[in-house]
Amino acid sequence: MWDGIVIGGGLSGLIAGIRASEKGKRMLVISEGVGSLTYSSGVMDFGDVERLKEEKNHPYALMGETVVRAGMEYFQRLFPDYQGAWQNSQQVLTPLGSPREADLVPTGLNAGVLQKAKEIVLIAPEGMKDFFPEVIKAKLERVYSKAKIEIYPVAVEAFDIWRNSGKLITGMDYAKYWRSDQGAVNLKNILGKLTEEMACSSSGATSGEKQGEKSAIIFPGLAACFSNVLKGVLEEVPLPIVEMTAFPPSASGQFLYEALKQKFKALGGELLVGTGVKKVEFQGKRCHTVIVKSKGKDVTFSAQSFILATGGIFGGGIQVGPKDANESVMGLPLYVPAQWTNSEFLGEQPYAKMGVEVDPELRPLAAGNQEPLFDNVRIVGRLLAHWDPWLDHCGGGVSLASGWLAGEIL
Amino acid sequence: MDLKQDNVKNLDACIKCSACTALCPVAAVNPLFPGPKSVGPDAERFRLEGIEMDIKCLNYCSNCKTCEVTCPSGVRITSMILGARERAKQSKHSDGKTLQHRFRDLVLGRAEYLGRLGTIWPSMTNTVLSISLMRVLMEQILGLSRHAPLPSYHTKFKPQGSFVQSDKQVVYFPGCFAKYNDAQTAQAVVKVLEHNGYQVIVPNFHCCGVPLQANGYFSRGRENAKKNLALMEPYLKAGLPVITSCTSCGLALKEEYPELAAAGAEYIGQQTYDLFEFLWELHERGELREDFQSVPVSLGYHAPCHLKTQGIGTPSVRLLRLIPGVQIQDLDAGCCGLSGSYGFKEEKYDIAMQIGKPLYQSVQQGVAEGRFQTMTTECGGCQVQIQHGSGVKTEHPVWYLIRAYDL
Amino acid sequence: MIDYEVVIVGGGATGVGILRDLSMRGITALLLEQGDLAHGTSSRFHGLLHSGARYAVKDPISASECIEENLILKKIAAPCISNTGGWFVQTVEDDSSFVEQWIKGCAQAQIPIHEVPLSEAYEKEPLLSKEIVRVFEVPDAAVDGFKLVWANAKSAKRYGGHYKTYHQVESFQFEDRRVTGVIARNLLNGEMLTISCKIVVNAAGAWASKIAAFAGVSLEVICDKGTLLAFNQRLFQRVINRLHTPGDGDIFVPHETITILGTTSEIVDSPRENSPLKEEARKLLAIGEEVLPELEKYRVIRAFAGVRPLHREDSDVPGAAEEGREVSRTFALLDHELRDGVRGIVSIVGGKFTTYRLMAEKVTDWVSDKLGNATPCRTAEECLSEVPNTVHEKARRLLPCAAAEKMIDRLGEDADSVLAEIERNPGKGKMLCECEMVSVAEVEKIASDQDTHHLADIRRKTRLGMGTCQGAFCTYRALPLLWKDKGKYDPIEKELTLFINQRWKGIHPVLWGQQLRETELTRAIYASILQLNDNRGE
Structure with missing residues (x-):
């Protein structure tokens, strides 16, 4: 018998699992595959909390600002490498080189320093998939019009065979390389040589200005977060180094996922990845057992409490057919908007607000009334109704706040 | 629902997110392997059009199934790759192997014959295997890497469980590794089960078929499976559980045997248990003997890939935590690299070592920081490879039960 | 001084087919297309290369034309065609008396058919409904509209033909009642362009009436919108038709890696009305389900719609009944001098993708006659493109099998330069x-x-x-x-x-x-x- 079972191992599920484990609960997380963090950029967006907390039915309105803040602070306590806050947004670079706001950002991704730079060197790791230095350079030149932008190609010998055989080298491959023993040494040399060159070329600049105040390096595919070795290497470089968010799958997102798993396991939690929940058993207003599709047979796990973190449409928590939509695990009632789509793809898409409606303690509501259906089931993350992370840029905020709250009150 | 419809829907589920390739241990280190997405679901749409791909690419897959565990959409990526490999082998195209490698794969595929030979005169075999000149010859003749940690051979496991007569019975499927290379562990499994009041029946099983399949001998793999099923069928019908202590054998019994057209196939998936899965169920039912003595030990745990794929979690970690004194942490540091016999092959030895590197480092770091002293993992292959890669002693978790029960 | 002897308006299959035929006969020609080649109806259909069997009962002339052209295209346009073969399947719902008529019709049109035993049918197409009664094999195939249009354009170019895309015709120049030139706008930069010529060929398909209007000629084209669904993978290995009176949603065509299910039919006001609708998609699924059960569980990657230009000759127009005007029941060549008293312009309307070459041949014959050119048509014999074996070998060496073959089919001889680039890098x-x-x-x-x-x-x-x-x-x-x-x-x-x-x-x-x-x-x-x-x- 477990104290709690979390169904779904993405950001909100793991946060809930970690928080509950920390409070001494025996927790099991069951997840169909890796969560969506692998595709995310690894930064946390909270969106316009002031506005959204007033928006009727929005999870922020339901949970209240205090919980949103608690979720944010909890995450920062877990990962002190993340800077910022929703009242103190940071700038990060998109994979196309545009600066954009983000609320919690791994230190290395903060691009604020570029605003003052007069010289920006864009590292171009050779043959890196989904990375287009010329496009980024053109963009940077428009945004940071006072700075001189230069592309600095970097070839890594370890990838020579990859390039010659036409194999794609992803940002993830580069990131893994830099944090290997050999990669870290190589990185140190590359950065050493580069800073030296930059120092020489700008030696005629106004005296009194330190190099670090006017020059900066942009380093895509580095993802130094969570690596003490890399942090050590970067600390020795006199110039600010700015990472970029990556086209998915992204190393920063993946490393955050790994870090969350490690934290959860270190607290004694068990993680069952690669298996979906087939059925759930209830008695009255309490759920007591989940049945998992293991290989060859079904396996049952029983617990006191359950947290449903299966995600929305993308994560598989909601399954949509040509005629209907269903919550995949418990068959909970769903809020489904009458209008489905709009013609502007990146505009508001009503279907995206589909989800499970809950009470302030995240318990699912029965269709058409305000009574919780179950006492010991809580809904977190993308499965919640009435929000759209892509429109309001609040994906990280809702996931962290609801995950934290569910873990806290388990 | 027939198989074809099921396969169509399974391929439809792939949304091209690339998580499988991003986390594939082989793709990360092998420049010639384009990754599971590419040779699995991407290529599958073309295979349905009759366009097969270069079999060499398919052969680089180590069958660790990390992609299937990773996939958020439940796509059976490895099965697609193995299926394509089998079809490509049947078609007129060459399988891309040299004569030498074909012979080598013939040998590696037959862990069972190797085992029988090796256990006839184990000390002689081990001596021969440890002579470096011999290993050079083996590399040149057989394509078996001279650096690879070939397991040593011991006296063949002969079940000695006939003393216990009980109405509680289980069938034990030891698998080739326990049978030929690690009879003591097999014996330990029997002792633990007997200690819990079970009579352990061990028919003279054949190799489960996984090594045959991994080396490209699909139909022979299935023949073996059918022979084993025939041996098990009467017990299965009587409702006896089948216990495995090797995670790859366990996976085959649970995942592949049920798909065979043979008597017993309808029961085997339902009735197969990993040893610790079985013991955990006993614990949950209050039937496990928990007369544990304290075992003061700190362990690092590695979850074998084929255990992860089974979808039962890590019951050994749960169970060992019941033993007073045992500290155990799941390292979660990826695949060990060996993948059955993949890492024994000369052309894949380096790849295997690179695959396992993060794990070896994590093990060494844990030991250096004093977080644990030894490693434990269920899979015999992983044990050998982790020990080879990290230099840290690695044993089957059943040994801690032996100590706790003082058997 | 004229710029070109002929200006063709419309870059669909018929237009590029005419451009190629004219160029092969040594007649200078320029094709103007308002969008990209093949952006209209030529790419917005099910991609079925008809054997003619679909028309065997209702329209025997079409049926004969189709089987003839089917065999020609398989020869001259092999890289654009996947010779899958096709089946006609009779479900329990379908009328058996129609089947007998159909068998007779196929024989008359000389379409080879043979019955496939059900056991064999289920083995070859496991997803087929178990409610099938009879199955017949016909020489249907899948044809790629994009590839065929581009292969024609490239071949025409090699023979000296020209085309300009993103050029919209805005008006004509006249002398007396003769069209002597075309005024067009470059839609990318807004520049105007005047081209003088002897003859204008209106091959604008669904837009043909708009073009005819520039010559003061009225021409009715009915816009028949057809919606289709593209499935994520090959559900069938061959074309599957329902063996009944042709209707909506009764053809599945396997296309490279996907399957297309079509088609709905709805009269709309303008060729621009080509947005597929959710109701149409649902309707297609419901009908398709009779051939492939649980169809709605398979992944549809998109819906698309094209507008078929159907020609209806207006009987009030003087001379409408004159002999020789109507080339066949399926397509019509309109000589506007005879029909409307306007010289220097001809319209080609109606027809099917499968018969595009025949339509082009008829138009080119008419143009050649006017210009006094006696060179015979060779488009039924000469292949659109030929790629040397060495290129195939190189491609297989440098690219994964699937990518290699597909690229050569798409690019023809241009594939060589791509391969050279890959060799360099x-x-x-x-x-x-x-x-x-x-x-x-x-x-x-x-x-x-x-x-x-x-x-x-x-x-x-x-x-x-x-x-x-x-x-x-x-x-x-x-x-x-x-x-x-x-x-x-x-x-x-x-x-x-x-x-x-x-x-x-x-x-x-x-x-x-x-x-x-x-x-x-x-x-x-x-x-x-x-x-x-x-x-x-x-």
């Missing part, structure tokens, strides 16, 4: 579009073509963005290549949004299941990771 051999296996080098080559202006142009020439992900990943990868040599990156975000919105048009009517998941991933990429809907930072 192996990195360019990697796949840019992973779903449809299009290499970086191929996209680069197409992107650098003079007549490539938009991502959609690359898509039509390569299948980029037409697979499972519907452009979620490859759009982002292709854009920088499209802009590479043009020195300006400003419009990059605008173009991304434009292309994604175009794709969205075909996705929202089928927004459920796995494609909805894919859509959410796409929104995550473009709205969150690339933040194309938010420029707070700037």
Whole structure:
């Protein structure tokens, strides 16, 4: 018998699992595959909390600002490498080189320093998939019009065979390389040589200005977060180094996922990845057992409490057919908007607000009334109704706040 | 629902997110392997059009199934790759192997014959295997890497469980590794089960078929499976559980045997248990003997890939935590690299070592920081490879039960 | 002094077929197309190369034309055709007396058919409904509209023919009641262009009445909208037709990696009304289910619609009944001198994709006659393109099998230059579009073509963005290549949004299941990771 079972191992599920484990609960997380963090950029967006907390039915309105803040602070306590806050947004670079706001950002991704730079060197790791230095350079030149932008190609010998055989080298491959023993040494040399060159070329600049105040390096595919070795290497470089968010799958997102798993396991939690929940058993207003599709047979796990973190449409928590939509695990009632789509793809898409409606303690509501259906089931993350992370840029905020709250009150 | 419809829907589920390739241990280190997405679901749409791909690419897959565990959409990526490999082998195209490698794969595929030979005169075999000149010859003749940690051979496991007569019975499927290379562990499994009041029946099983399949001998793999099923069928019908202590054998019994057209196939998936899965169920039912003595030990745990794929979690970690004194942490540091016999092959030895590197480092770091002293993992292959890669002693978790029960 | 002897208006299959035929006969010609070649009806159909069996009962002339052209095209356009064969399946719902009529009709039109035993049918097509009564094999095939149009255009070019895309005809020049020239606007830069010529050929398909109006001629084209569904994979290995009176949603055509199910039929006011609707998609699924059970559980990657230009001759027009005017029941060549007293212009209307070559031949015969050119037509004998074996071998050496063959089929002899680029830089051999296996080098080559202006142009020439992900990943990868040599990156975000919105048009009517998941991933990429809907930072 477990104290709690979390169904779904993405950001909100793991946060809930970690928080509950920390409070001494025996927790099991069951997840169909890796969560969506692998595709995310690894930064946390909270969106316009002031506005959204007033928006009727929005999870922020339901949970209240205090919980949103608690979720944010909890995450920062877990990962002190993340800077910022929703009242103190940071700038990060998109994979196309545009600066954009983000609320919690791994230190290395903060691009604020570029605003003052007069010289920006864009590292171009050779043959890196989904990375287009010329496009980024053109963009940077428009945004940071006072700075001189230069592309600095970097070839890594370890990838020579990859390039010659036409194999794609992803940002993830580069990131893994830099944090290997050999990669870290190589990185140190590359950065050493580069800073030296930059120092020489700008030696005629106004005296009194330190190099670090006017020059900066942009380093895509580095993802130094969570690596003490890399942090050590970067600390020795006199110039600010700015990472970029990556086209998915992204190393920063993946490393955050790994870090969350490690934290959860270190607290004694068990993680069952690669298996979906087939059925759930209830008695009255309490759920007591989940049945998992293991290989060859079904396996049952029983617990006191359950947290449903299966995600929305993308994560598989909601399954949509040509005629209907269903919550995949418990068959909970769903809020489904009458209008489905709009013609502007990146505009508001009503279907995206589909989800499970809950009470302030995240318990699912029965269709058409305000009574919780179950006492010991809580809904977190993308499965919640009435929000759209892509429109309001609040994906990280809702996931962290609801995950934290569910873990806290388990 | 027939198989074809099921396969169509399974391929439809792939949304091209690339998580499988991003986390594939082989793709990360092998420049010639384009990754599971590419040779699995991407290529599958073309295979349905009759366009097969270069079999060499398919052969680089180590069958660790990390992609299937990773996939958020439940796509059976490895099965697609193995299926394509089998079809490509049947078609007129060459399988891309040299004569030498074909012979080598013939040998590696037959862990069972190797085992029988090796256990006839184990000390002689081990001596021969440890002579470096011999290993050079083996590399040149057989394509078996001279650096690879070939397991040593011991006296063949002969079940000695006939003393216990009980109405509680289980069938034990030891698998080739326990049978030929690690009879003591097999014996330990029997002792633990007997200690819990079970009579352990061990028919003279054949190799489960996984090594045959991994080396490209699909139909022979299935023949073996059918022979084993025939041996098990009467017990299965009587409702006896089948216990495995090797995670790859366990996976085959649970995942592949049920798909065979043979008597017993309808029961085997339902009735197969990993040893610790079985013991955990006993614990949950209050039937496990928990007369544990304290075992003061700190362990690092590695979850074998084929255990992860089974979808039962890590019951050994749960169970060992019941033993007073045992500290155990799941390292979660990826695949060990060996993948059955993949890492024994000369052309894949380096790849295997690179695959396992993060794990070896994590093990060494844990030991250096004093977080644990030894490693434990269920899979015999992983044990050998982790020990080879990290230099840290690695044993089957059943040994801690032996100590706790003082058997 | 004239610029060209002939100006052709319309870059669909018929137009490029005429351009090629004229050029092969030594007649100078320019083709004007308002969009990209094949952007209209020629690419918005099920891609079935008819054997004629579908018309065997109702329309024997069409049936005979189809089987003749079917055999010719399989010979001259092999790379554009996948010779899958086709089946006609009778379900328990279908009338047996029709079957007998059909067998007779096929015999009369000389369409070879043979009955397939059910056991064999289920073995070859396991997804087929168990409610099938009889199955007949016919020589249907799948044809790729994009490839066929481009192969014709390239062949015409080699014979000295010219074409200009993104050029819209705005008016004609006249002398007496003779058309002597065409005035067109370059839609990319707004420039006007005047081309003098002896004859204008109106091959504008669904837009033919608009073109005819510039000559003061009235011509009725009925716009018949047909919606189709594209499934994520090959559900059948061959074309599957229902053996009944032809109706909606009764043809499945396997196309490369996908399957197309078509077609609905609805009269609309304008050729621009080509947006597929959710109701149409549902209707198709419901009908298709009689051949493939549980069809709605299979993944539809998009819906699309084309407008078939049906010709109805107005009997009030003087001379409408004159002999020789109506070339066949399926297509009509309208001599506007005879019909309306306007010289120097001819319209070709109606017809089918399968008979495009025959239509082109008839038009070119008419033009040759007017110009006094006696060179015979050779389009039934001469292949559209021939790729030497050495290129095939090189491709197989440098690219994965699937990518190699597909590229040669698409590019013809141009494949050689792509391969040379990959040889120089192996990195360019990697796949840019992973779903449809299009290499970086191929996209680069197409992107650098003079007549490539938009991502959609690359898509039509390569299948980029037409697979499972519907452009979620490859759009982002292709854009920088499209802009590479043009020195300006400003419009990059605008173009991304434009292309994604175009794709969205075909996705929202089928927004459920796995494609909805894919859509959410796409929104995550473009709205969150690339933040194309938010420029707070700037």
